[in-house]
Amino acid sequence: MQETMRLAGLIQERIGATLTRHREALTPLGPDALPLLDEALGFLTGGKRFRAQFAVLGYRAVRELDIDGDVTPEYARILDAACALELFHAAALIHDDVIDRSDTRRGRPSVHRLFGALHRNAAWRGSADHFGLAGAILLGDLLQSWSDELMQSACDATEDRAAARRAREHFNRMRSEVAVGQYLDVLEEQQPTFADHEEQLERSTRVLVYKSAKYSVEAPLLIGAALAGASPETEEALADFGLPVGVAFQLRDDQLGVFGDPDITGKPIGDDLIEGKRTVLVTLARENLPATQRRIFDDLLGTDLDPEQVTILQRTIRESGAVERVEDMISRNVDRAIHALAGAPIHPDAAAQLTQLSERAARRDA
Numbered sequence: 001m002q003e004t005m006r007l008a009g010l011i012q013e014r015i016g017a018t019l020t021r022h023r024e025a026l027t028p029l030g031p032d033a034l035p036l037l038d039e040a041l042g043f044l045t046g047g048k049r050f051r052a053q054f055a056v057l058g059y060r061a062v063r064e065l066d067i068d069g070d071v072t073p074e075y076a077r078i079l080d081a082a083c084a085l086e087l088f089h090a091a092a093l094i095h096d097d098v099i100d101r102s103d104t105r106r107g108r109p110s111v112h113r114l115f116g117a118l119h120r121n122a123a124w125r126g127s128a129d130h131f132g133l134a135g136a137i138l139l140g141d142l143l144q145s146w147s148d149e150l151m152q153s154a155c156d157a158t159e160d161r162a163a164a165r166r167a168r169e170h171f172n173r174m175r176s177e178v179a180v181g182q183y184l185d186v187l188e189e190q191q192p193t194f195a196d197h198e199e200q201l202e203r204s205t206r207v208l209v210y211k212s213a214k215y216s217v218e219a220p221l222l223i224g225a226a227l228a229g230a231s232p233e234t235e236e237a238l239a240d241f242g243l244p245v246g247v248a249f250q251l252r253d254d255q256l257g258v259f260g261d262p263d264i265t266g267k268p269i270g271d272d273l274i275e276g277k278r279t280v281l282v283t284l285a286r287e288n289l290p291a292t293q294r295r296i297f298d299d300l301l302g303t304d305l306d307p308e309q310v311t312i313l314q315r316t317i318r319e320s321g322a323v324e325r326v327e328d329m330i331s332r333n334v335d336r337a338i339h340a341l342a343g344a345p346i347h348p349d350a351a352a353q354l355t356q357l358s359e360r361a362a363r364r365d366a
Helices: 002-025 031-043 050-060 073-100 111-122 128-156 161-190 197-227 232-259 271-275 280-287 291-300 307-320 322-341 348-363
Strands: none
Touching (some): 002 128, 050 073, 073 197, 111 128, 128 161, 128 197, 161 197, 197 232, 197 280, 197 348, 232 271, 271 307, 291 307, 307 322, 322 348
């Protein structure tokens, strides 16, 4: 735990230093740019840092690295890659809140709501909501740009050029998959009806894998391992571990999106129900509902639900047995991941820490 806290502290310090450097470089743009730059730091303060931790552990699976010691040049480059993932994640969350029209994130106003409030408080002309959307889109774009710079810095500092190219390939593919996965998620919400159960489950699973699961665990592991010069066999073992952990991570996220405590998650209760997310949890809940109850469920999902209607949908999902089925899926994916580490060509201490982190990722309450 102490090692994890130190790593999180180093990641935050490096993110802060990165944002300060960019802020100083942008000084000629004047004080009007400050709200955008202030929110970059505000949004990136705190968080669980799972992706950064998995990137560092991917590196340590291949090469020994003393993260309790001084920040050597070797350590600095994996920290840059880890921070690149955190900036990319922040950008993805900001854009996701725009797409989902979410009001809050981590217990504070979502970025587009914050910039909308800035507009209203200043009594500027035009639409405050439109200004808020524009500000959030641009901040997300800015963070993606800075994320790319950090990743390139990590690759440039890697003497093994083949390893650097491999890490860059993983990073580039991750970004493409997340964007297309997000599109598939948006597309799914526009369908007038649910597909037949098996097809719907396949569609919901595809969104889960490409929008979140792969980039939450597998991609960070592979990026870190590639920078350390991992063999194809090691990368394959880490992928076999990372994907099921990522699936478990997102299945837990889907549970929290329906049943999570707003004081802990920082999101409204039943947020995924209001947004009409066709998650694996929702798909499994519908499977065995009587026709009339399923029709009511479908009609309510994705509407402006009041607290009583949220409670009705939550109760329906619980009584369907879907919660227990998803919990079983989470456990089986974690077991599958841990089994993949047995005999894998990675450092034993890294394997032990990956096991611990996988449990934390799958069993969290926020």
